[in-house]
Amino acid sequence: MLTDITIGQYVHGDSIVHILDPRVKIINTIILITSLFLIANFWGFAIFLLFNISIIWLSKLPLKRVLNGLKPILFLVLLTVILHIFMTRGGEVLFHWKFIRIESEGLYTGTFMASRILLLIMFTSLLTLTTSPLQLTDGIEYILKPLKKIGVPASEISMMMTIALRFIPTLMEEAEKIMKAQKARGADFESGNLIQRAKNLIPLLVPLFISAFRRADELALAMESRCYQGGKKRTRLHIMKVKNRDIISLVLSIALAVLVSFF
Amino acid sequence: MLIELKDVTHIYDQEQNIRALDNISLEIDEHEFIGIVGHTGSGKTTLVQMFNSLIKPTSGDIYVDGIKTTEKKANLKHVRQTVGLVFQYPEHQLFEETIYDDVAFGPRNLKLDKEEIDKRVKVALDLVGLDFEEFKDRSPFNLSGGQQRRVAIAGVLAMRPRVLILDEPSAGLDPQGREKLKALLKRLHESYNITIILISHRMEEITQLSSRVIVMDHGKIVLNGSPREVFSHKEKLESLSLELPEITEILFRLKERGCDIRTDIFTADEAVEEIIKVIGSQNDVN
Numbered sequence: 001m002l003t004d005i006t007i008g009q010y011v012h013g014d015s016i017v018h019i020l021d022p023r024v025k026i027i028n029t030i031i032l033i034t035s036l037f038l039i040a041n042f043w044g045f046a047i048f049l050l051f052n053i054s055i056i057w058l059s060k061l062p063l064k065r066v067l068n069g070l071k072p073i074l075f076l077v078l079l080t081v082i083l084h085i086f087m088t089r090g091g092e093v094l095f096h097w098k099f100i101r102i103e104s105e106g107l108y109t110g111t112f113m114a115s116r117i118l119l120l121i122m123f124t125s126l127l128t129l130t131t132s133p134l135q136l137t138d139g140i141e142y143i144l145k146p147l148k149k150i151g152v153p154a155s156e157i158s159m160m161m162t163i164a165l166r167f168i169p170t171l172m173e174e175a176e177k178i179m180k181a182q183k184a185r186g187a188d189f190e191s192g193n194l195i196q197r198a199k200n201l202i203p204l205l206v207p208l209f210i211s212a213f214r215r216a217d218e219l220a221l222a223m224e225s226r227c228y229q230g231g232k233k234r235t236r237l238h239i240m241k242v243k244n245r246d247i248i249s250l251v252l253s254i255a256l257a258v259l260v261s262f263f
Numbered sequence: 264m265l266i267e268l269k270d271v272t273h274i275y276d277q278e279q280n281i282r283a284l285d286n287i288s289l290e291i292d293e294h295e296f297i298g299i300v301g302h303t304g305s306g307k308t309t310l311v312q313m314f315n316s317l318i319k320p321t322s323g324d325i326y327v328d329g330i331k332t333t334e335k336k337a338n339l340k341h342v343r344q345t346v347g348l349v350f351q352y353p354e355h356q357l358f359e360e361t362i363y364d365d366v367a368f369g370p371r372n373l374k375l376d377k378e379e380i381d382k383r384v385k386v387a388l389d390l391v392g393l394d395f396e397e398f399k400d401r402s403p404f405n406l407s408g409g410q411q412r413r414v415a416i417a418g419v420l421a422m423r424p425r426v427l428i429l430d431e432p433s434a435g436l437d438p439q440g441r442e443k444l445k446a447l448l449k450r451l452h453e454s455y456n457i458t459i460i461l462i463s464h465r466m467e468e469i470t471q472l473s474s475r476v477i478v479m480d481h482g483k484i485v486l487n488g489s490p491r492e493v494f495s496h497k498e499k500l501e502s503l504s505l506e507l508p509e510i511t512e513i514l515f516r517l518k519e520r521g522c523d524i525r526t527d528i529f530t531a532d533e534a535v536e537e538i539i540k541v542i543g544s545q546n547d548v549n
Contacts, residue, residue, distance in 0.1 A: 174355075178355065178356050180312065180317045180350070181348075181350045181353065182356060183343070184315060184317060184343055184348040184350075185343075185368055185369035185418060186340065186343055186344070186368075186372030186373055187368075187372060203356075206358035207356050207357065207358050211355055
């Protein structure tokens with residue numbers, strides 16, 4: 001049940017999309033997401049979708065994995081469509097019965113918004129699917145570097161993100177273990193009303209927090225005993241280098257962004 | 264028959280078809296003391312979680328005390344009361360403010376009345392060697408690691424299980440703590456008639472306590488029999504990178520060097536006797 005939650009669902013691979021420099025990938029993503037908000041008609045979306053599909057094909061990701069990522073937001077998308085259909089006014093009246101009125105503008109805006117959200121999630125999930133969490137945080141740290149001058153603790157932020165990502169599976173495992181142990185003692189996590197259920201979570205949450213704090217303590221000690229100091233000119237195991245393919249991808253992204261935004 | 268597994272297979276990664284358990288059939292009778300050994304990842308922990316239905320198998324049937332637990336509407340409450348499970352590092356599951364409340368968590372879930380709960384907590388704490396009056400109002404988090412583990416075990420004992428499963432209960436305990444734990448298991452088995460299933464990496468523990476040993480490898484049961492029988496398969500165990508009990512290892516080495524000696528011995532006393540006997544008979548020949 002808990003293992004269904006997929007965060008940082010990196011799929012290992014060696015495709016051209018996987019091996020791009022993470023910094024360039026992040027910048028590409030930012031540029032293209034911005035362009036997604038500048039798109040003014042369905043032609044733009046069609047081109048973007050085509051691009052999106054070719055990236056999935058290039059990265060050799062299982063299509064099912066990408067589509068699975070859309071499941072959690074389906075409700076949000078549906079809600080958007082429904083709200084727009086019934087609330088947004090304008091254009092011709094397509095359907096009218098008592099107080100229910102559907103107008104063409106609403107239908108148009110609804111599908112427009114839905115396409116935008118779906119493409120947005122699909123495209124951003126490509127970044128996390130093809131970039132390992134470690135590379136991702138390395139990339140973010142690098143991009144945040146210039147902000148250090150105005151006092152943003154870039155390396156600390158990236159270390160915190162790395163640790164958080166690293167411990168998500170561990171904590172999940174721990175939670176599952178504690179849950180089983182309490183179930184073995186007759187605990188019930190599945191029935192009862194909302195308040196009862198929340199109460200029933202205490203035997204899970206207390207040990208989970210205690211172990212998280214213990215882990216944090218131990219980790220801090222282990223880091224300190226290896227003389228960790230944030231941001232003190234730390235060298236890297238994997239040095240990131242911008243190669244030709246990265247520059248090409250960046251140029252392509254900018255070109256696509258310009259194309260779809262002004263179409 | 265207390266627990267019965269029929270062709271149980273458990274696949275935990277459908278995509279890669281990784282089998283935690285591979286077609287296991289097993290019967291466990293009342294009042295057995297079973298030791299389960301196998302290296303990490305051999306499926307021991309998955310197997311014992313099947314016994315009280317914390318994990319459902321991908322295929323196969325499991326019966327506990329006559330209840331088919333693989334059925335959808337099985338009475339799991341009864342199953343979990345019958346089969347108590349002490350996880351690895353059970354002290355990590357403590358959560359209540361006082362030791363009394365933590366041990367009483369199980370009985371309270373069984374909806375027992377106050378007096379019965381009180382009685383059970385007293386007996387359980389007494390069994391694990393913690394004084395009821397002294398400990399009942401203390402916080403479980405201010406105890407030493409060994410004491411915490413005993414409180415956690417008491418929490419399972421308070422459910423009054425007929426089968427007690429322990430998953431590496433001695434991991435991280437000091438020698439004294441291990442001895443105490445061994446004595447507790449012996450007492451539960453002999454005086455309280457509890458069926459015990461013990462997972463351990465310490466062969467000494469297994470041979471000294473169990474009446475049957477099950478060896479697991481890659482989700483399969485590879486050896487299943489009395490300690491004498493199982494530990495006579497020296498090569499097989501070595502190929503699974505499992506070691507023999509130290510005493511047995513010594514006797515095997517003596518045999519390798521040409522000594523005509525029995526190798527199915529697990530205690531130091533018996534070994535000494537055997538060695539003296541063999542030396543004596545050699546002197547007679549000379």
